[in-house]
């Protein structure tokens with residue numbers, strides 16, 4: 256019995272439309288996962304994510320939750336779903352990406368990484384084993400292996416050394432994952448209805464991560480070594496970390512379709528709406544990124560006509576919505592002029608409303624891409640979508 260069921264419903268070129276059945280929700284792909292860094296998607300209530308936006312899966316950050324509130328407290332609540340009240344699927348990252356961002360605060364060796372908490376300076380250790388144990392306690396549907404994330408400009412030799420360590424850590428992650436899963440570790444589905452809907456064993460799925468920066472031969476080597484270990488899904492890590500966009504697109508174009516067909520493909524931490532559609536075109540199924548909410552907090556909106564900077568004076572008397580092509584409740588109700596006023600006045604509602612729209616736009620873009628793949632018109636969708644994005648950008652907004 257598998258912890259998740261993956262099925263491809265249609266393909267159009269390399270693009271794929273599929274479903275991932277988890278014990279808590281059915282995820283239709285391509286899909287965008289809003290990021291719930293500290294157990295919350297910044298500025299957006301779960302009711303809205305469920306009822307209006309219909310997000311089927313969100314991401315939780317192991318690093319942040321490990322440091323605060325800590326595994327003991329989340330355990331007392333019976334896992335992250337019960338602690339947060341989010342009833343649908345969750346994916347947790349391994350904590351590696353955040354730890355490796357702390358360049359001055361960490362010490363790396365074969366075992367793992369020792370670092371100082373950015374909150375109180377206390378010494379902590381993360382390793383493949385510790386990461387698997389934390390993610391088991393969090394109770395996410397999808398667990399990520401613990402990998403090393405080298406900087407995008409690390410150079411060929413350093414990237415190769417790093418991916419070899421990542422491969423050893425992937426094998427250790429899987430071994431510890433299997434131990435933890437076979438122990439008395441059980442979680443109940445959110446409802447009996449859901450339990451009946453998915454004949455799943457209630458355990459977690461584990462995804463492997465392909466590294467290798469912008470070097471195609473290293474990406475292929477990492478892919479081979481990761482597939483050899485064998486996982487429920489596969490992710491591309493280490494992109495959008497400072498490399499040129501053309502390098503990222505080349506890696507996606509050359510590598511994504513070579514990842515196993517019979518498992519979901521996840522592009523970690525990327526990116527703009529354009530990046531998502533281009534990655535779908537290359538054969539990727541799952542995405543996450545903080546930019547819809549991060550940009551939302553600074554008054555920057557993603558729309559079907561490109562990016563809109565709400566601070567622009569020309570919007571002060573604009574009675575139209577952020578995006579006339581968007582069905583979200585913010586676009587149905589509020590004017591650009593009002594949103595601009597809220598943002599200028601420093602009202603937190605501005606951040607909430609623009610973040611809400613941005614997440615709606617990312618989710619609906621993936622739903623539209625899916626419909627296009629199912630109806631064999633993805634190339635036309637891609638062309639129209641990308642040319643639409645340049646409408647505002649061409650005006651220098």
Ligand SMILES: [Zn+2]
Nearest residue numbers: 581583586612
């Ligand atoms: Zn909207």
